[in-house]
Amino acid sequence: MAKDIYVFVECKDGTIRKASLELLSKARELTEKTFSNVYAVAVGFGMNEIAEDLKFFADKVIIVDNQDLKDYRWDTYRGVLEYIIKKYNPFMVFGVATATGKDLFPRLAARLNTAIIADAIGIEYEGEEIKVRKPFFGGKILSWMAFRHGIAPVITFRPNSFAIEKRQTGGEIVEETVEIKKDPRLTTLKLNKGSNHKVDLQEADFIICGGRGMKGSEHFRILEEIAYIMNGRVGASRAVVDSKWREYDDQVGKSGKTVAPKVYIGCGISGALHHTMGMDTSKTIVAINKDPNAPIFQYADYGIVDDLFAILPALKEELKKTKEEN
Amino acid sequence: MKILVFIKHVADTEARILISSDKKTLEIENKYTMSFFDEFAVEEALRIKEKLKEGQVVVCTFGNKKAIEALRTAVAMGADSAFLIDNTDMENDDPMVNAKVLSGFAKREGFDLILCGRQAIDDENACLGPMIAEFLDIPHVSTITKLEIIEIKKILVESEIEGGTALTEVQLPALLTVQKGLNEPRVPLITGVMKAMKTAVPVVDPSEFGIIKNELNNESRTYVLSYEPPSGRPPVKIVEGEAADIKVKNLIELLRNEARAI
Ligand SMILES: Cc1cc2nc3c(=O)[nH]c(=O)nc-3n(C[C@H](O)[C@H](O)[C@H](O)COP(=O)(O)OP(=O)(O)OC[C@H]3O[C@@H](n4cnc5c(N)ncnc54)[C@H](O)[C@@H]3O)c2cc1C
Ligand SMILES: Nc1ncnc2c1ncn2[C@@H]1O[C@H](COP(=O)(O)O)[C@@H](O)[C@H]1O
Numbered sequence: 001m002a003k004d005i006y007v008f009v010e011c012k013d014g015t016i017r018k019a020s021l022e023l024l025s026k027a028r029e030l031t032e033k034t035f036s037n038v039y040a041v042a043v044g045f046g047m048n049e050i051a052e053d054l055k056f057f058a059d060k061v062i063i064v065d066n067q068d069l070k071d072y073r074w075d076t077y078r079g080v081l082e083y084i085i086k087k088y089n090p091f092m093v094f095g096v097a098t099a100t101g102k103d104l105f106p107r108l109a110a111r112l113n114t115a116i117i118a119d120a121i122g123i124e125y126e127g128e129e130i131k132v133r134k135p136f137f138g139g140k141i142l143s144w145m146a147f148r149h150g151i152a153p154v155i156t157f158r159p160n161s162f163a164i165e166k167r168q169t170g171g172e173i174v175e176e177t178v179e180i181k182k183d184p185r186l187t188t189l190k191l192n193k194g195s196n197h198k199v200d201l202q203e204a205d206f207i208i209c210g211g212r213g214m215k216g217s218e219h220f221r222i223l224e225e226i227a228y229i230m231n232g233r234v235g236a237s238r239a240v241v242d243s244k245w246r247e248y249d250d251q252v253g254k255s256g257k258t259v260a261p262k263v264y265i266g267c268g269i270s271g272a273l274h275h276t277m278g279m280d281t282s283k284t285i286v287a288i289n290k291d292p293n294a295p296i297f298q299y300a301d302y303g304i305v306d307d308l309f310a311i312l313p314a315l316k317e318e319l320k321k322t323k324e325e326n
Numbered sequence: 327m328k329i330l331v332f333i334k335h336v337a338d339t340e341a342r343i344l345i346s347s348d349k350k351t352l353e354i355e356n357k358y359t360m361s362f363f364d365e366f367a368v369e370e371a372l373r374i375k376e377k378l379k380e381g382q383v384v385v386c387t388f389g390n391k392k393a394i395e396a397l398r399t400a401v402a403m404g405a406d407s408a409f410l411i412d413n414t415d416m417e418n419d420d421p422m423v424n425a426k427v428l429s430g431f432a433k434r435e436g437f438d439l440i441l442c443g444r445q446a447i448d449d450e451n452a453c454l455g456p457m458i459a460e461f462l463d464i465p466h467v468s469t470i471t472k473l474e475i476i477e478i479k480k481i482l483v484e485s486e487i488e489g490g491t492a493l494t495e496v497q498l499p500a501l502l503t504v505q506k507g508l509n510e511p512r513v514p515l516i517t518g519v520m521k522a523m524k525t526a527v528p529v530v531d532p533s534e535f536g537i538i539k540n541e542l543n544n545e546s547r548t549y550v551l552s553y554e555p556p557s558g559r560p561p562v563k564i565v566e567g568e569a570a571d572i573k574v575k576n577l578i579e580l581l582r583n584e585a586r587a588i
Contacts, residue, residue: 012489072488074456074466097452099488102445103468106421106453110460115547116421118451131551137448140343141352144551153547185465185497189482194490206588230588248507254339254447255362255506263587273339280556284587286577287562300562302580310570318578322588 003034006090007058008081009042010100011050016042018203019096019159024057026123026162027094031059033125036091040171043080045070055170062088063173068180071191072100075183078108083178085112090152092130097156098202105156115153117145121161121260121281138254138277159203160260199233201250206232207261209252209279210240213268213289213308217245222312223267229319235259235279237269253278265315267308271296288312327381327478329371330437332428332458333364333400335393336448349552360396363443365511366504370473371441372404373509378475382406384435388413388427394527402514402522409435410529415539418546419449425457426545427532432462434535439481440501444469455503462501467494469505 005027009020020040027038040058042050047065054061064080081104085093095101097119109116122133131144132155147153201207208223208230223234236246238253252259253275264282268289269275276299279285287300288308297303304311337343341357360368368385375381385400387393388411397408411427432440440459445452452468459466471491472484479498484491486505496502514522532539565580567573581587 010488099469099486102452103456106425106451107456107460107466109453110422110425110457113422116453117548118421118453119449135450135556136553137337137343138339138450139556141345141553142556143553145548146551148547148549183465185500186467187495188492189495190493191487192490192492198489200489258450263581277339284581284585285559286581292564297562297564299559301559301585302577303562303564304573304577305564306570306573311574314571314574315577318574319588322578322582 001091003031003036003091004039004088005031005036006039006041006085006088006093008093008095008101009040009050009054010096010098011042011044012200014046014049016050016053017096017098017200018164019098019157021057021164022159022162023094023096023157024054025165028057028165028167030123030125039088039090041081041084043069043077051173055173056166059171061171061173063175064178065175066178066180068182071188072104073182073186073188074104074107075186076180077104078111079181080178081108082111084176085152087176093152093154095154095156097158098200101156105154109154112152112154115147116155117147117153118156120145120155120157123155123157135281138258139280140277158258158260159200160205160262199231201233201235201252201257202259204233204259205262206230207235207252207259207263207279207282208232208265208267209235209237209269210246210267211237211269212239212243214240214245215268219309220246222316226312226316226319229316229323230263232261232263237272237275266296266300267312269296270294271299327374327378327438328436329374329381329383330432330435330440331364331367331371331383331385331400331405332440332442332454333368333385333387333396334361334443334446334448335359335387335389335396336361336446339447345553345555349554350550352553358392358395360399361443361446361448363445363447363504363506364396366506366508367441367443368400368403368405369509369511370504371439372512374439374473374475384409384437386411386428386431386435388424390414391529397527398522398525399514401525402518403512404518408525408527410527412529412531417543418549420546420548421451421453421457423542423546425454425461427537427542428454429458429461430532430535430537431530432458438479438498440464440499442501442503444503444505452503455501459501462499464499464501465496466501466503467496468503470502471505471507473502473508
């Protein structure tokens, strides 16, 4: 049996989200082992360019292009994916555990009465069997999970779980027409898409996070500047969000967002468990704190024990130089 | 208005968790609490009832006997009644199974509105809300931050979406998952705590609403192969230097050439 993997591709402002490219890359690695295909499934409105880009990440690109799919809604998207899955009968379906993915995939899995593993961070073949890596208790425990007898299991993965690899040759594009049905019990009155240029916190490669040690909202400006240089995002501890120095959208930690960037820098953050649970799977962790006994140093790869107000201006200059050299 | 709130009893952040030697089971220190986001759900249900000056708030959890504690907390906050659906003898903790059980309870109990947390803090699945809504064939909205009742069968909700917020009008019955920011959960008063201690919490078996536990075990679609601790990092390297700018230079050097991170 073909073990084709279907990746639901999320787009943002007319471009493919990085996290979706990660899933396509991982799906390719898995399907190469089973001589199967990767399908990219992209749903939306005005999808031509996206489809062309996707050719370099999938064997087949399925596009559903319809004005009524311009903005995501679980009812319309669920209908489309249900149609595609029933028609093509995939071996597995991958999605990203973003706000959209978390809203859509559980409902889709229930609809199809199929297995779901949510918020995973890895997947491998062990012989013929698939096993999925999923953290529990904010990363205190890791697990390998398996499927019993599910048809087309659905798996959602955290952003930054896999590396992106583009391929040389392009796949084929297939356009599907699906009837769009809106649930009449739900009326969208207003969509407020906020600042579009901001990198999504969970997708950012570089996060510089400020804690209570930043002393006030005005000092976050230098963190913004550093984040801008590195094309990353500013994050915050809960103490900072509770003090209204930053928006809740920036909060990293157990009651905020779980992030795993390539580089995380914590400035004036003590490293309470509630915070570290949201960032301890980051690839490289740097802590800047004037207290050598701050718990954050137990989670960090590199530490600077100093006053952050002395460190940050120098850090900004050095990072700028590094970027200019590259 | 009848409001159901599904709450989960979870291990506290500080609880010590040990992995058994065969790596198949976890031993969790006896420190449990109501899952963080569920408190906002209980609070919102109480506020709706207070505002409408009528209604009923029913809390329910699918868990073991210990989970009665979380239910009592909700009663102490002001919930009218609480039910424990007993999960003893259940082999697996699978979202599909849990959603079937809880939607079965909801069908029997009847409701106008169901509230759930955005996600449970132990598994972080964020699955149960939308799945229960699907099984009940009702609309849902995830991660709501504002709620307003406009008519007896119609509500207005603001919710977090990718990169922003949405304002949606929803016809009841419906299910909502709640996000932090929706409200400030109250701390139970001592009179509430006393009432909660005296409140009987009925233990229901899923068979009462037509779900047979043994069959559920077959319905479970996922299982854990093994648990392990995270690999942990090598001890931190404290970057030295006579002055702040030297420390930073040394750090950048390490990030570039050792960690290859920038
Ligand atoms: C249920 C629950 C959920 C929670 N969820 C979260 C969550 O999601 N995210 C989260 O972050 N927290 C969360 N918390 C809160 C968490 O427990 C901590 O209270 C919080 O993370 C502390 O924030 P902080 O590190 O910014 O502040 P503090 O703990 O006050 O630390 C400030 C640090 O700054 C250092 N410092 C001060 N001045 C300077 C300076 N000039 N230069 C260098 N260093 C300096 C200090 O040495 C100190 O280590 C939660 C708590 C609970 C109870
Ligand atoms: N066993 C359970 N009993 C009752 N409610 C639950 C249970 N598990 C999850 N929930 C509810 O569903 C929400 C999401 O849980 P989860 O899908 O596990 O992240 C929680 O915040 C609770 O409101």
